[in-house]
Amino acid sequence: MNIKTRAKLEARARIIKALAHPTRLFIVEELDKKECCVRELTEMIGADMSTVSKHLAVLKNAGIVTDEKRGSQVFYKLRVLCILKFFGCVESVLRVSAEEQLEATR
Amino acid sequence: MNIKTRAKLEARARIIKALAHPTRLFIVEELDKKECCVRELTEMIGADMSTVSKHLAVLKNAGIVTDEKRGSQVFYKLRVLCILKFFGCVESVLRVSAEEQLEATR
DNA sequence: GATAAGTTTGGCTATTTTACCAATTAACCA
């Protein structure tokens, strides 16, 4: 595997890794509905605000969300709108797994 | 966030996490071209075979690939064919990031 | 200006992940 291929894969992996956490998936789903401030997300998630803030920083560093300060609040929104389609395939992995489990019990 | 929502997000995150590594992305791309045995993948990747074997186990546990033993070799293939489409969106995150970097230099 | 609300950052600990090496298992073949 050459250096260029590796760099490309690492760039992709960074983005995917940013999505690879249940809380961050939740955030992405909520931001797909509407932009939210940190406090709103924190209330929905039920973790410490500092934890949520760090998750948001991960998504921001990966280029998945952007932030905008308005007054004392910081609003986050999705930067790339296709992220949700992304999950269609994830669901099909789950679906196939579920079907095979079902077959195993027959 | 209720318990059912959390369980769904955790299931998704497990699959996404399995993809969140450059070597595993490489494996998925190769398996999209054709099924491969562990030795073939190991040669292409250039890591220890035990390392590659463990990456394959991660993908298998996530339900992304299946394996089949033939003689002394174990062949792996993609179980869910849409995985590659999945990357289209990842690329658009990279593309938008690249564009913004370009704008910043103007 | 003091206080409160919203957010981020630093520090710490616990957990998870990764990679390599060594050992083990399984299949092939000379």
Add this chain to the structure above:
DNA sequence: TGGTTAATTGGTAAAATAGCCAAACTTATC
């Protein structure tokens, strides 16, 4: 049978992640 190739498993050390608390900072409000 003994040696070789293919693959997995267990162990271990290093690095990365995740969560909470406390502290710092900014903006609004009184």
